[in-house]
Amino acid sequence: MAILNFSDVLHNVGLDPKKVKLIRHALSDPGFRACYDVGMTLEYTKHQGMGFSKGYDYWVIFISDSGTYARLHSCCRVNGSEPDTPDVCPVGLPECEAEGYRGNDAFFHLEYVDLLKEYEGKLVIDWGKSTRMWHQKGTTEKPIVAIQPKNEKSFVGFENLILSFDELKEVIENDTDYKLWHAAMSAVNAIYLIVDTKTGARYVGSTYGYDGLLGRWSVYAAADGHGNNKGLISHLKSKRNSCHNLQFSVLQVLSKSLTDKQIIDAETLWKKKLLTYEPFGLNQN
Numbered sequence: 001m002a003i004l005n006f007s008d009v010l011h012n013v014g015l016d017p018k019k020v021k022l023i024r025h026a027l028s029d030p031g032f033r034a035c036y037d038v039g040m041t042l043e044y045t046k047h048q049g050m051g052f053s054k055g056y057d058y059w060v061i062f063i064s065d066s067g068t069y070a071r072l073h074s075c076c077r078v079n080g081s082e083p084d085t086p087d088v089c090p091v092g093l094p095e096c097e098a099e100g101y102r103g104n105d106a107f108f109h110l111e112y113v114d115l116l117k118e119y120e121g122k123l124v125i126d127w128g129k130s131t132r133m134w135h136q137k138g139t140t141e142k143p144i145v146a147i148q149p150k151n152e153k154s155f156v157g158f159e160n161l162i163l164s165f166d167e168l169k170e171v172i173e174n175d176t177d178y179k180l181w182h183a184a185m186s187a188v189n190a191i192y193l194i195v196d197t198k199t200g201a202r203y204v205g206s207t208y209g210y211d212g213l214l215g216r217w218s219v220y221a222a223a224d225g226h227g228n229n230k231g232l233i234s235h236l237k238s239k240r241n242s243c244h245n246l247q248f249s250v251l252q253v254l255s256k257s258l259t260d261k262q263i264i265d266a267e268t269l270w271k272k273k274l275l276t277y278e279p280f281g282l283n284q285n
Helices: 006-012 030-037 041-045 165-173 179-186 212-222 230-237 260-274
Strands: 020-026 058-064 069-083 106-113 123-126 135-137 144-147 162-164 189-196 202-206 246-254
Touching: 006 123, 006 144, 020 030, 020 041, 030 041, 041 058, 041 069, 041 106, 162 165, 165 212, 165 246, 179 212, 189 212, 189 260, 202 260, 212 246, 246 260
Parallel strands: 020 058
Antiparallel strands: 020 135, 058 069, 069 106, 069 123, 123 144, 162 246, 189 202, 189 246
């Protein structure tokens, strides 16, 4: 069956369009743009009016640059809501949006689902002329205008490898576009630096294992930036600090033929050079 409308895609992945709400965010909106630029599209979406999701179990989010075309961002399951009191405001949310948490609206608990993963960032629909109606029923016919292949990204080289936490997640989770990155990062071990760009706090770490740099940084991406490290966990527990402020870079590339001791010795030297032991940094040993 030829796919002509987005509702066809919903049917194909087992979603009932009647239970789906379509949401279109525009990059021309200053509030959304501020959140988008720091990788907080879902956090921005969670804040809505009390009855926003009545009758809907899933939200499908699109992002529009301009005009009526919009690109698929993600699909989420709605797992209830609670009042938008200040204490539930996501850490790191731009102030222009955070100030709206006053207990008058709702904070929705969204769970990302991968039902539409193969279309994320690729599928483009025509939202139609009523762009001011930024949320609509899943049954509303939205013509599919393109399913564009993503471009494979060239690896930038380890000396130029500087990633924000959100960029790191994109690299780790998108093994299609970043195939060359995955190959390069899994081929070496490394000494790396993590910096909180808001506070200047620093952490030096190393990789020594079969999966190399890719394997270790994958843990950071999956574990909200702390990588199960005690110093980083303690640092990020503070509401003033956010994983979205973390920056990852490589200090030294190491061969996988080196022993664990050789790698740990190199890591220790970098800790001394950059003074990353507590109380000046986040390294606890």
